[in-house]
Every structure is written in structure tokens, then in C-alpha cells.
Amino acid sequence: MEQTLWGDRGQLVKLEPSESNDQTGCVAVSRLGNAQVGAELFSVWVQLRGASWVEAKEGRFRLRRGHWIALEKDSKPLVQTDRYGLCLGVTLSMEGLRAMARFADSPLYAGRGRLNRRDALTLVRLWREAGRRAQDGADISALRPLLLHLAGVQQEFSEFIQRCPGRSRNRKRQVFGRLQRARLYLEGNCDRVVRISELAELTSFSSWYFSRTFYSLYDESPQAAAARMRLEHAAELLRNTSMMVGEVAAASGFDNCCSFARAFRARFGTSASRYRSSLVPSRTDSAKSSAAARKAVTRTGT
Known part of the structure; x- marks a missing residue:
């Protein structure tokens, strides 16, 4: 070793x-x-x-x-x-x-x-x-x-x-390992639309068998999982970056702002702009708390 x-x-x-x-x-x-x-x-x-x-x-x-x-x-x-x-x-x-x-x-x-x-x-x-x-x-x-x-x-x-489907334990493990890799591939490509054929090729399954097995294992279709991950990625960008909403949409694999706006509202129940605005007070409060803590430490030191 x-x-x-x-x-x-x-x-x-x-x-x-x-x-x-x-x-x-x-x-x-x-x-x-x-x-x-x-x-x-x-x-x-x-x-x-x-x-x-x-x-x-x-x-x-x-x-x-x-x-x-x-x-x-x-x-x-x-x-x-x-x-x-x-x-x-x-x-x-x-x-x-x-x-x-x-x-x-x-x-x-x-x-x-x-x-x-x-x-x-x-x-x-x-x-x-x-x-x-x-x-x-x-x-x-x-x-x-x-x-x-x-x-x-x-x-x-x-x-x-x-x-997972399979008669033996080893076969179940093999199928699970391949599906886990496909799921990881979806997470790693949240900036674009991933085709089922890509995932099928990655797992060495047919598109039909892959889609059916993925749904039975994770209780959502590959398409639904991909859409959810892309929107969660968009929400993370809104929380942690200063990118404009249109830039966030493009970075999450959406062709236009309209389709992104509809999908985001359906997922989170609010628009992307309001979602970001709702985070501002908490950031401000956090900054004030940190500043207050630093002042308290300074007073204690003196």
C-alpha cells in the first residue's frame, strides 16, 4: 500500500x-x-x-x-x-x-x-x-x-x-451500481439536458430497461429526476451567486427564461426573483449578527 x-x-x-x-x-x-x-x-x-x-x-x-x-x-x-x-x-x-x-x-x-x-x-x-x-x-x-x-x-x-431486479445478490448489486452512476451523471450535468440514450450507454442497458428500472428504484423517471436536479441547481445559483436570472436559467440548461420561470414556479411555488429576494433579510441578519459578535469580542478584549 x-x-x-x-x-x-x-x-x-x-x-x-x-x-x-x-x-x-x-x-x-x-x-x-x-x-x-x-x-x-x-x-x-x-x-x-x-x-x-x-x-x-x-x-x-x-x-x-x-x-x-x-x-x-x-x-x-x-x-x-x-x-x-x-x-x-x-x-x-x-x-x-x-x-x-x-x-x-x-x-x-x-x-x-x-x-x-x-x-x-x-x-x-x-x-x-x-x-x-x-x-x-x-x-x-x-x-x-x-x-x-x-x-x-x-x-x-x-x-x-x-x-433492484435480479435473482442473485451480486446481480442486484451490479444493477444498483450502474444506476447510481447514472444518477451521479445527472447531478454532474445539471447545466444541460441529458438524453436517455446517454444514460443507457453509460449503464450498458437499453433505454427501455434503464428507464423502467430507474423509476422502480428511485420512484421518479430519469426525466423527472433530471428536471428536479436542474431546478435545485438553479436555486443554489440564486442563493450563492450574483448571476442574473437569465444567466441562471442558461446555466441550468433552459433554452429561454419563460420555460425556466414556469418550471421554477411549479417547483418552488414562487418566481426566481422573489426566491432570491426572500434570502436577502436572512443574509442581512446573519451579517449583523456576525458584526455584533465581532464587536462583543473586541469589547471583551479591551
Whole structure:
């Protein structure tokens, strides 16, 4: 197992498995650092501080504090942090995935989600322990506690796996893994309209089988899921950027402002402009509270 790799202060670390080095192990990216993961490496990333951008075959993702994302072995992600960012990662080669199958009841799947504070603290401790053991020349078993913890974070997937078609457990897991990747692809391409044929090709299913299975698993059609994600993306842009409404519509894959306005109102019950305006008081109150807190600290110090 490789020692911990760290891309810090603009540095780029590259992870490419070879015959002499499979690159299974821990990696970290911080303070404008970068990490490029090569083919045949499954990877999991957890954002602890600041934010990161992840560009992969499935699309582009923004990780904020407490977010995690898992990517398939041919995703080839590039992870870039902002000036305050700290993102911890774990990479698994084919041999590492096979080793995990020997000691874990369930494999890791592509997807994304959030960690609560307790799980995040546990992950940091296990990640550090795995890194220290790697420096001492430990094998894949050094990652076992960390990988089991990550599998536990994905325990919520177990209910979905049972709903997948297939006679055997392995077949259900295979179908679920492919559908999870398709769902992640939708999230990573919220700036445009994704065709069903793209998702079918990604999962190696027919368009008919994919659509039917997706609906039975997630209780919404791929088209409905895509529309919902694009509108949620638009709402996030309205909350966190100063983009004009027309720019938000274009960045969310809508051809014109009229269709965006109708879809946004149907989803959120208000117009995009009023949605943004409703956030202004809370931002102002938050700014006033922060200013008051700083003044109180200053008075206490004096």
C-alpha cells in the first residue's frame, strides 16, 4: 500500500497504478492543491474544510464541508480545492477492490452524500491511522477500518439494492451500481439536458430497461429526476451567486427564461426573483449578527 500523498499549495499529485505500484491508499488535497486519479482506480473523497471542484467522466461537482463523493474506477477525477479547502481521499485499485470484497459485506458504490459530524471525526481518525500504517509498510489491511466505515456511511443504499431486479445478490448489486452512476451523471450535468440514450450507454442497458428500472428504484423517471436536479441547481445559483436570472436559467440548461420561470414556479411555488429576494433579510441578519459578535469580542478584549 502506498504512503499518503498530499497535494498542497498548488501542487499536483498524480495517481497512476502500475505493475510495481497499485496506488491503493490515502491521498489529501488542500489550499489550491490538485489530485489527478488515473484509470482503474475507484476513489472516495470527503470535504472537511472549504470547498472543492471535482471534474470526472460523470460531470462536474462542487463539494462543500461535510460532502462526500465516490467515483468509479474509470472516472479519472481531477480534484481541486479552494484556498481554504481540505479534501481527504481514498483510492482503490482492482486488487484493492478485490481485497475489500474479502472483508466487507458490501462493496462501495458511486454516489454522493453528506457526513454528520460524528462520522466525519471518525473518518479523519481512521484516515490518519491508515496513513501512519502505510508509512510502516502495511498492506491493504491497514485500510480495513477506514473502508468499513465508508461502507457503513453507504448503508442507506441497502434498501435500494433490495429493490433492484435480479435473482442473485451480486446481480442486484451490479444493477444498483450502474444506476447510481447514472444518477451521479445527472447531478454532474445539471447545466444541460441529458438524453436517455446517454444514460443507457453509460449503464450498458437499453433505454427501455434503464428507464423502467430507474423509476422502480428511485420512484421518479430519469426525466423527472433530471428536471428536479436542474431546478435545485438553479436555486443554489440564486442563493450563492450574483448571476442574473437569465444567466441562471442558461446555466441550468433552459433554452429561454419563460420555460425556466414556469418550471421554477411549479417547483418552488414562487418566481426566481422573489426566491432570491426572500434570502436577502436572512443574509442581512446573519451579517449583523456576525458584526455584533465581532464587536462583543473586541469589547471583551479591551
